[in-house]
Amino acid sequence: MSARLFAHAACLCSFFGASPLLAATAADLPPPRGCDVIAAGAPARAATTVQTIVFPPPQLDMRTPLEPTVLAGTGRNYLLYELHLHNFSDEAMTLRGLEVLAGSERQALLALTAAQLRQRVRVAGASSEEGAAQLAGGQGAVVYLCLAFDASAAVPATLRHRLLLDGALADGPPIGTRHTLLxxxxxxxxxxxxxxxxxxxxxxxxxxxxxxxxxxxxxxxxxxxxxxxxxxxxxxxxxxxxxxxxxxxxxxxxxxxxxxxxxxxxxxxxxxxxxxxxxxxxxxxxxxxxxxxxxxxxxxxxxxxxxxxxxxxxxxxxxxxxxxxxxxxxxxxxxxxxxxxxxxxxxxxxxxxxxxxxxxxxxxxxxxxxxxxxxxxxxxxxxxxxxxxxxxxx
Missing domain, CATH: 2.70.70.10 (Glucose Permease (Domain IIA))
Known part of the structure; x- marks a missing residue:
């Protein structure tokens, strides 16, 4: 991947940063930016489907190099991980949205719009300011995901990911959520x-x-x-x-x-x-x-x-x-x-x-x-x- 995707990657540095926050309880501290809250009892959304399954399916490779592990973090349970994408076709793919599904369920825990997805994606060869709406043929990208489950919300044992493209869906393989011995x-x-x-x-x-x-x-x-x-x-x-x-x-x-x-x-x-x-x-x-x-x-x-x-x-x-x-x-x-x-x-x-x-x-x-x-x-x-x-x- 282009070195531009990894701008500042070698920097272990620390800048002045924001002042510390106070909250009534730990659970009142806001999750970090880019972490999406999964509330207990929140109404589920039906996953997107298509009427016709295209052939060949979208040639989009979707992998998670390190599967996440449920992590208790200041009043919530977190899953922190990345999807590495690679467009193996010779045509551009426009990323219209992303859905995160629990196991074999047909309902989405999380549905990101194109604009929300753009904030969480870094495309090889493109600066963050250029967004991530499109993957050229042969191009790769990393999607940075963070799910913040309320303390009383169940964390599924497996997750699946569905990318919404123009006229097609790309489904990734299931991943586990209990990978690492903490x-x-x-x-x-x-x-x-x-x-x-x-x-x-x-x-x-x-x-x-x-x-x-x-x-x-x-x-x-x-x-x-x-x-x-x-x-x-x-x-x-x-x-x-x-x-x-x-x-x-x-x-x-x-x-x-x-x-x-x-x-x-x-x-x-x-x-x-x-x-x-x-x-x-x-x-x-x-x-x-x-x-x-x-x-x-x-x-x-x-x-x-x-x-x-x-x-x-x-x-x-x-x-x-x-x-x-x-x-x-x-x-x-x-x-x-x-x-x-x-x-x-x-x-x-x-x-x-x-x-x-x-x-x-x-x-x-x-x-x-x-x-x-x-x-x-x-x-x-x-x-x-x-x-x-x-x-x-x-």
Whole structure:
């Protein structure tokens, strides 16, 4: 696929971001943009049908490289995944809509119009501004889907997808919704004021960051989070170009589970934080150093916890070492492809922070700020949204 489809794909960076949100309860936090709410008891819509089945059927390949897994996330249950499309014909196909169906049901859980679908599609060789209404012959695209089920809504065991074309329908194969064994992790940080930025929104470079390496298009940062720390609505106090002005800088980074260190790198300098005047990394960014000072823990079951952009000189572990949950690994920094001090955290299918598939995970417990001086305990969830989080103190 064209490199234009993957613009900004290599950027592990974090910009200033929005201020944290407050809500009456966790369920009141809005889902990320591009996540469609499936309400309990909502009237179902009959799936689209055609009177005549054309031959040959639309030559549109429709695949999901990594099937989703039901993920509890701040008051809802989420399915987060992608459809990779490839037009194998020599004629253009116009995408008129998409329906998501539950198992063998004839009713649609979700029906996206052409305009809604356009927001969720990136076509190879076309910028996002050009939309995704049409796939030329031989062209490919990625559809980024996120279903947000209300807590009381049933999540089907399988899904099917139907693309509406001009005068035809293209049906994809069924996919499961319980693919990955969810790791339940301890806290990666301690204390309060943390916000999980750049989560699964179609505005996030993490979510839209499909990256080709080793001949495979993968999405390592599907569930990645950029942990930033706020006080009084701001990430820093003082000189915005001084890393020490940022509340997250130098905070302890902790092992989320027992495991073996399979990657530990130190010695990369911090960057001067990005400001409106611009940004220049301390050293040129490459595939080898994009994560900066980094630690990776093998969790077992083919899953790896990755911590990026650590402070130079702070890494406390070495490759091959066994660590215990809660053990100090290093400190928050601004190394590698980082614009402001933060902790980039993700779980992936191998130790390569870009050439891997991002996997879902849960934190065993944290507190979510729901009002001024009011907190709500959350357990076994993935923190979705821009809420303020308290991981507690030792």
């Amino acid at each position: 790791a339940v992790l301890g806290r990666p940080l301690q204390g309060t004021g943390w916000t999980a930025d750049n989560g699964p929104s179609i505005d996030s470079h993490h979510r839209m960051g499909v990256f080709v390496a080793g001949g495979m298009a993968q999405l390592a940062r599907r569930y990645a989070l950029d942990w930033k720390k706020y006080r009084d609505g701001s990430m820093f106090a003082g000189d915005a170009r001084d890393v020490r002005s940022y509340h997250a800088y130098g905070e302890n980074v902790l092992a989320v589970a027992d495991g073996e260190i399979v990657q530990a790198r130190d010695g990369m300098p911090d960057n001067i934080p990005r400001t409106p005047a611009g940004f220049t990394p301390a050293v040129p960014i490459s595939m080898e150093n994009v994560a900066g000072n980094v630690v990776t823990i093998a969790l077992g079951n083919g899953q790896f916890a990755q911590y990026a952009h650590l402070q130079p000189g702070s890494v406390q572990v070495k490759t091959g070492q066994r660590v215990r949950r809660g053990q100090l690994l290093g400190r928050v920094g601004n190394s590698g492809d980082a614009r402001v001090p933060h902790l980039h955290f993700q779980v992936a299918s191998n130790p390569d922070i870009l050439a891997s598939e991002g996997l879902p995970f849960l934190f065993d417990q944290y507190r979510l700020k729901v009002a001024e001086n009011a907190w709500e305990a959350r357990a076994r969830e993935y923190p979705i949204g821009d809420g303020v989080i308290d991981f507690g103190t030792p």
